[in-house]
Amino acid sequence: MFGGQIRSSLLASRHICWAGLSPLACRLQVRRNFKVSVVGAAGGIGQPLSLLLMYNSMITELVLHDLVNVKGVSADLSHVSTATDVKGFQGPEQLEKAVRGADLVIITAGMGRGPGMTREQLFEINAKIIIQTVNAIAKNSAHALIAIVTNPINTLVPMAAEVLKRNQVFDPNRLFGVTTLDCVRAERFIGNYFNIDPKEVKVPVIGGHSGITIMPILSQCKPAVNADEECIAALVQRIQMAGDEIVLAKEGKGSATLSIAYATNRFADALLKGLKGDKTPIESAYVQSDLTEACFFATPLSFGPKGIEENHGIPELNDVEKLALESAVSDLKKSIEKGISYV
Numbered sequence: 532m533f534g535g536q537i538r539s540s541l542l543a544s545r546h547i548c549w550a551g552l553s554p555l556a557c558r559l560q561v562r563r564n565f566k567v568s569v570v571g572a573a574g575g576i577g578q579p580l581s582l583l584l585m586y587n588s589m590i591t592e593l594v595l596h597d598l599v600n601v602k603g604v605s606a607d608l609s610h611v612s613t614a615t616d617v618k619g620f621q622g623p624e625q626l627e628k629a630v631r632g633a634d635l636v637i638i639t640a641g642m643g644r645g646p647g648m649t650r651e652q653l654f655e656i657n658a659k660i661i662i663q664t665v666n667a668i669a670k671n672s673a674h675a676l677i678a679i680v681t682n683p684i685n686t687l688v689p690m691a692a693e694v695l696k697r698n699q700v701f702d703p704n705r706l707f708g709v710t711t712l713d714c715v716r717a718e719r720f721i722g723n724y725f726n727i728d729p730k731e732v733k734v735p736v737i738g739g740h741s742g743i744t745i746m747p748i749l750s751q752c753k754p755a756v757n758a759d760e761e762c763i764a765a766l767v768q769r770i771q772m773a774g775d776e777i778v779l780a781k782e783g784k785g786s787a788t789l790s791i792a793y794a795t796n797r798f799a800d801a802l803l804k805g806l807k808g809d810k811t812p813i814e815s816a817y818v819q820s821d822l823t824e825a826c827f828f829a830t831p832l833s834f835g836p837k838g839i840e841e842n843h844g845i846p847e848l849n850d851v852e853k854l855a856l857e858s859a860v861s862d863l864k865k866s867i868e869k870g871i872s873y874v
């Protein structure tokens with residue numbers, strides 16, 4: 532474990548601050564006390580994500596875990612002038628300590644793809660990492676919310692559910708595949724196309740996180756997308772293939788890191804607001820679902836103290852989107868089966 536001295540002095544200064552607070556202020560302090568662990572924290576996503584999490588005032592303890600370089604990353608983050616306490620743990624032998632007692636564990640550990648690869652090709656190598664990590668969570672923080680960023684989401688999340696079931700701690704309201712990047716991209720591309728602020732674009736993205744399983748529902752976009760079929764098809768395709776755009780642009784040096792760090796931070800913030808009992812923004816995520824024949828499916832959700840509070844379901848679809856849904860579900864069913872049977 533790293534940064535012990537830094538942490539002790541931080542804790543000491545925090546006690547001094549608390550001593551002078553009114554009871555109301557103390558109650559408010561107590562409400563912002565979440566422990567978040569990032570597994571894969573020294574990686575391309577893990578580092579910018581951890582930096583963004585440092586700015587979330589609901590997180591009082593940020594725990595970083597990786598196989599390598601944790602000492603440097605945690606020391607670096609511990610100089611950021613926010614009140615968040617940073618701890619670092621390295622190697623498989625410290626994984627259990629890293630996730631112990633966490634309210635939220637975000638998993639970014641694992642390999643990304645290079646040009647010409649599909650996300651599914653990452654399955655074998657990343658499955659082992661997810662199994663190891665989810666087993667550690669099951670034994671040390673069974674009530675934690677788990678957000679899986681590692682690809683292939685479509686297969687690894689159902690597999691993680693099986694691991695949790697075997698440990699008898701599976702709660703479908705607490706396990707998420709992070710698909711927020713698809714929403715972020717949809718907002719950005721539609722915003723750019725119509726020359727409006729992406730923050731004003733509200734568009735549901737459902738399904739999964741790969742190719743045709745990524746289903747931006749442009750018929751329900753607000754403001755309305757008044758464009759011809761060809762233009763809508765081009766926008767949908769760009770959102771579906773946006774990951775490849777980044778993989779090609781990075782020329783063999785990885786996949787999206789900064790935009791997914793932004794997206795995961797936004798998703799984590801919604802989860803923590805839910806834990807805190809605040810009204811949460813609606814965010815899509817890939818979760819266990821009985822809305823289609825695919826038993827994992829991403830739909831817009833809102834969150835509460837126990838994870839998912841409300842699944843807002845599949846939005847109204849036009850005829851083109853209904854056909855796309857059939858193909859997406861058929862594709863997802865295969866990925867889900869592969870994940871379940873692997874365990």
Ligand SMILES: NC(=O)c1ccc[n+]([C@@H]2O[C@H](COP(=O)([O-])OP(=O)(O)OC[C@H]3O[C@@H](n4cnc5c(N)ncnc54)[C@H](O)[C@@H]3O)[C@@H](O)[C@H]2O)c1
Pocket residue numbers: 570571572573574575576577596597598599639640641642643644653657660663679680681682683684709710711712713740785786787788791
């Ligand atoms: N969900 C999404 O929208 C989305 C977007 C982008 C990338 N991804 C996926 O996220 C994953 C990580 O991408 P990246 O660019 O950060 O990769 P990266 O290689 O830069 O970082 C991965 C980190 O995981 C660590 N790691 C590997 N095995 C580990 C283990 N057993 N325990 C702890 N740490 C371990 C590595 O040491 C490394 O630091 C990839 O699978 C990628 O495909 C998902």
Ligand SMILES: O=C(O)C[C@H](O)C(=O)O
Pocket residue numbers: 643644650682712740773774775777778786787
């Ligand atoms: O495309 C990838 O492999 C990474 C990620 O899933 C993305 O959508 O950017």
